[in-house]
Amino acid sequence: MAILEEATTEELARLLDLFPAKHLRQVWTELKKDKKKRDLGQAVAGQRPTAQIAKFVDDHFSCCRQHVYIYERDENAEDTLTLPKKVVDGERVGPGTTTRGLYIARVETQVLLVEPTFQQTSISFLWPVVIETYKDYVIVRFVVLEKNIASYFAGTAYPGARGIDEKEVLRPIIEGLQLKPTSIQKGIKKLWDDDFMDGHHTRYKNPDSVASLTMNEEKGIKKHKKKLYEELKLVPLTQMIFKIAAAKKLSVDVFSTDPSQGTLSFPHYSDKPGDTDRVVREILRHN
Amino acid sequence: MWLEKFFDIISRLFPKDFMVGDIAALSTLDPSRIYVENVRSIFGVSDRFAVELLETAVRQGVLQRLVEVACPDGAVAASAETEGQLPESVNCWMDRDGFMEPVEYATKDLQKTVFYRMIDGEPARPNASAA
Numbered sequence: 001m002a003i004l005e006e007a008t009t010e011e012l013a014r015l016l017d018l019f020p021a022k023h024l025r026q027v028w029t030e031l032k033k034d035k036k037k038r039d040l041g042q043a044v045a046g047q048r049p050t051a052q053i054a055k056f057v058d059d060h061f062s063c064c065r066q067h068v069y070i071y072e073r074d075e076n077a078e079d080t081l082t083l084p085k086k087v088v089d090g091e092r093v094g095p096g097t098t099t100r101g102l103y104i105a106r107v108e109t110q111v112l113l114v115e116p117t118f119q120q121t122s123i124s125f126l127w128p129v130v131i132e133t134y135k136d137y138v139i140v141r142f143v144v145l146e147k148n149i150a151s152y153f154a155g156t157a158y159p160g161a162r163g164i165d166e167k168e169v170l171r172p173i174i175e176g177l178q179l180k181p182t183s184i185q186k187g188i189k190k191l192w193d194d195d196f197m198d199g200h201h202t203r204y205k206n207p208d209s210v211a212s213l214t215m216n217e218e219k220g221i222k223k224h225k226k227k228l229y230e231e232l233k234l235v236p237l238t239q240m241i242f243k244i245a246a247a248k249k250l251s252v253d254v255f256s257t258d259p260s261q262g263t264l265s266f267p268h269y270s271d272k273p274g275d276t277d278r279v280v281r282e283i284l285r286h287n
Numbered sequence: 288m289w290l291e292k293f294f295d296i297i298s299r300l301f302p303k304d305f306m307v308g309d310i311a312a313l314s315t316l317d318p319s320r321i322y323v324e325n326v327r328s329i330f331g332v333s334d335r336f337a338v339e340l341l342e343t344a345v346r347q348g349v350l351q352r353l354v355e356v357a358c359p360d361g362a363v364a365a366s367a368e369t370e371g372q373l374p375e376s377v378n379c380w381m382d383r384d385g386f387m388e389p390v391e392y393a394t395k396d397l398q399k400t401v402f403y404r405m406i407d408g409e410p411a412r413p414n415a416s417a418a
Binding site: 067217254 | 305320360361362363365366380382384385386387388
């Protein structure tokens with residue numbers, strides 16, 4: 001866990017910033033309700049409870065905004081799969097299990113400060129990544145990092161080049177574990193048919209074209225355009241945005257996906273740990 | 288029913304031989320969202336003329352005027368009876384590095400479009416100033 005132990009207090013604070021304030025308060029109950037979210041992270045980071053922070057990140061990873069990549073093993077892959085000890089610019093933290101590992105990578109972003117003085121500087125973030133196996137699949141999840149870099153600076157700041165991105169982290173994982181992207185068309189279409197969710201945006205392939213449709217005011221395609229829905233069941237979907245049915249009582253309300261590439265995005269925080277995991281598992285269970 | 292009332296308004300207000308519009312085409316419109324261009328193109332008239340037809344239908348209590356706000360990609364984010372009743376901000380979906388993600392936009396910065404909707408039930412009492 002050297003990456004956490006050697007991290008600066010600011011890096012630890014920015015790591016905690018990635019999580020809903022509610023969960024920080026649930027774990028660190030001594031935190032005052034009137035503290036702003038940034039101050040919450042700062043207050044915890046100042047104490048440097050690195051083991052507790054690692055556990056907190058692991059337990060609440062599923063509540064964050066995430067990008068999820070789903071792979072299957074290559075035909076030539078070895079029978080046994082061992083999760084890697086580290087990732088690009090990062091390492092595995094916490095005990096984990098043989099089927100799930102939490103990794104923290106360090107990402108440095110260049111920043112150009114215009115005010116109060118003109119200078120080039122950088123800011124680094126600790127970036128949580130989870131690699132896990134489920135049935136025949138390997139799932140790599142990334143927490144979506146703060147996009148508003150300028151909010152960390154008092155003056156006017158413009159973000160520049162970023163150290164590493166998801167593709168750079170994925171490449172050695174894919175090569176090392178002998179993975180290939182998997183289609184989740186079957187799982188997605190089964191859940192859609194079962195009314196687990198309804199889509200309001202679609203992009204799909206026709207024999208001689210690619211077509212897209214976005215419903216007004218995020219109305220559901222299955223509910224309002226039955227004929228199109230029946231057609232979509234039979235064609236490759238390449239981009240979908242879904243709203244999860246309220247009846248499922250999940251704290252995750254929406255996700256987007258490219259079913260042809262096995263990728264998912266959860267763009268909002270979710271209240272209950274495990275809810276985004278459940279969506280991924282349901283898709284794969286029916287795939 | 289709304290269609291007959293609408294067509295009745297058109298034929299009462301304007302000379303029949305001027306209107307070469309197709310009632311069959313009019314019947315294919317979704318009465319919950321009628322754009323000015325739908326009516327303009329069916330009757331082959333100017334934009335202003337089409338607006339006049341629709342506004343007459345509003346005064347006659349056949350149609351209701353509403354306004355929608357659209358995301359940069361054209362998707363309708365919200366609609367309301369007046370621009371003032373639209374939400375101050377809306378979420379629009381953008382492709383960011385291959386993932387669709389919601390981005391908040393101030394409604395005042397987005398394009399608004401007027402549309403019309405059939406009023407359910409009996410039309411309101413016609414405006415006395417209508418022809």
